[in-house]
Amino acid sequence: MLIQELNSYQSRSSYKDTRNLWTRATLSQPKLNVPRSKICDDSDAEGSSLGSKTRRGYSRKAGREPGDLHGHLSLEMELRRGSILGSHLEEDVDSKTETEVSSSESWLSMSRHTPHGAYWIEQQNRLPLPLMEVVENEALEILTKALWSEDGPDHFLTKHLQRYIEGLKRRRSKRLHLVMY
């Protein structure tokens, strides 16, 4: 029944709203006794969502196939990339953190009655905060090691990497400075 619901949802071409697909996937977690035949029939379709750009399918464009979860995810994320990265990043994280803390209780109480309840509960689940600090620190460590291993100090890619690392460090110290004061 779960797989039929998923298929009917996909046929309505509302795949653009990825929250719907994710919500149904999460709600399906307790229902592990779905008949194997249904899982097998559906697993190829789901498998194609992860491997939308494997060797055979590499020529397919992202987000063009119904049920291609990863395909339209990548398209959506690409569009949002420009607005999230860069100097706006710290502001987004700070404002997002405050908003989450203040509204967490109200969201949890509303989760049962609002559509996509499981999605909003997931929004409240915590990755370590501040998330971007963890991600940036780790990226900085990895890139610094990569720079040390580079053989050509005068190569334009090495110089580009060096400038990029310096930019990340400046952004990090600016953020720390704002947090302290």
Add this chain to the structure above:
Amino acid sequence: MKLKQGSFLWYLYLDKLYCLLSVRNVKALLEYFHLLDVHHNNTLNDVLFYHFLRHVTSWKRTQIMIVFNMLDWNAMGEIGFDQFYMLVCILLAQQNHLEEQFIFRHSRPVFELLDLDGELRIGADHFHMYNFLFNIKKQELRELYHDFDITGDRRLNYKEFKLFTIFTMDKYQEKQKAEKEQGKTAPLKKKRPHRFILSSKLF
């Protein structure tokens, strides 16, 4: 293989049924990818890819380069976010001991990854080369080719591979059931020796 404790990937998790990341986790992963994408090509070259895996996993250089060559299916010397996402899912499946489930749920893309030559068949040597990814032991590999090579060409086509994934999934679920039942009966068994010791002391 163990993910480095406290690393960003260590905090991520897969959906239990579909063995995929949630939308929120994918968004965070995309930010991470873009931070590592130094040259703004929406790709990671082999140097960045190597240092990333060296930092977050316990893999050796040869293993990392095998994975890179596997994912660089266009032979561009770079991998994009799609391949990066697939790699992260494989890493998380291994970390959380969900290899059987992952291969079952995503049998087609896994098959295409292992089919290096594009012949729609996987030889035992290819499987063996990637056994560190999916934690398949030598004995299991021998049994796999013995039991599922129906056509007898010593290679697996997709249908044979799919049968193998269904079989391993069945075994995995039976093992989980057995472990659960053991967990239920273990507390009862522990009490008996204690009672026996008490009774022996009295007499």
